[in-house]
Amino acid sequence: MLKIWGRTSSVNVQKVVWCCDELGIAYARTDAGGTFGIVNTPEYRALNPNGLVPVIEDDGFVLYESNAIVRYLAAKQDTPLWPREAKARADVDRWMEWQSTGFTPAMGPAFLGLVRTPPEKRDAAAIESSRAKSETFSAVLDAHLANRTFVTGDTFTTADIVIGCAVHRWLGLPLERTVRPNLERYYRALCARPAAKGVVSLPVN
Template sequence: MLRILGRPSSLNVRKVLWTCDELNLAYDREDWGVGFRPVDTAEFLALNPNGQIPVLIDGDVTLWESNTIIRYLANRHGPQLYPSEPVARAHVDQWLDWQATDLNAAWVYAFLALARRAPGYDDSGRIEASVTAWNRVMAILAGQLTKTGGYVSGPQFRLSDIAIGLAVHRWVATPLAHADLPQVRAYYDRLMQRPAFRTYARSDWP
């Protein structure tokens, strides 16, 4: 059985859990990370030298980096989420990469300041700049959803929607001045029709 190491309040862990649920994969999850078992021990660093969650253990295979893990799971079990045709797959990959780079870079400061209330994240200028950047990338997403009419990489639900859908939940759940983006709100409502998304898009897990 799959082992998933990481606390479920982590967005990156939830990507893996949601993917497993969409694919009906059985797994055992173990609590690691803040508030649970530490990730700076020799035991954990032997699995992921970066000391970060999640980690997936599948028999002899050990993987880290959440987008790599969900690609692996979909490659093995879910062609409906990760098509093999090169162009369709590239469209999924580009939005997975966008989530890990442009989107994540935009929200970090604002999220830690406004949702997590993390110490040291109280610079009003940096909060405002991060909120502006976050709304800007959400506007890019809105433009893409206008083109596809459904999901991020096309008309069908794909792996890219798991990574970006949880990021949209974070945007919705964080108390900030949200840009008026009806396409993103409608996309969020569509995702809420999926039972697995409702499991991981909790108000206490932004």
């Protein structure tokens, strides 16, 4: 059985769990990271020297980096989540990179400041800067979704899993946001997927 290390409050762990549930992959998950610890033990560092979550072990194969894990799990199966055709796959991959290098890092300071930092220690300027940067990315996504059901068209893919986790976090942050009708319609469609319930039912923490 697939093994997953990582707490579900981690947006990166959420990607892997959602992917497994979409694909019907059975797994055993161990809470790790944050208050659960484990990640600094020699045993865990042997799996991931970076000390981050998630990590998977699949029949002796160990892999870390959440988007790489999602790609790997989908690639093992003949599924539209990870297209076979090169251009379609590159389009999916492009949006997965957009999430990991742009959207999620942009909202990082706002998330840490508003969710993981006591009010008296918050850096208001950093939070506002993060909010403004995140708005830029949410505007890009909203415009892109104007005539698409999912990120790359009418088919749900791994790009929607990783971006969906980011959107869940963004819409759950306690801050003012510009109304994005296409983004909100997209999020509602994701929430309706049975495999998404384990993620979208979670509070942003």
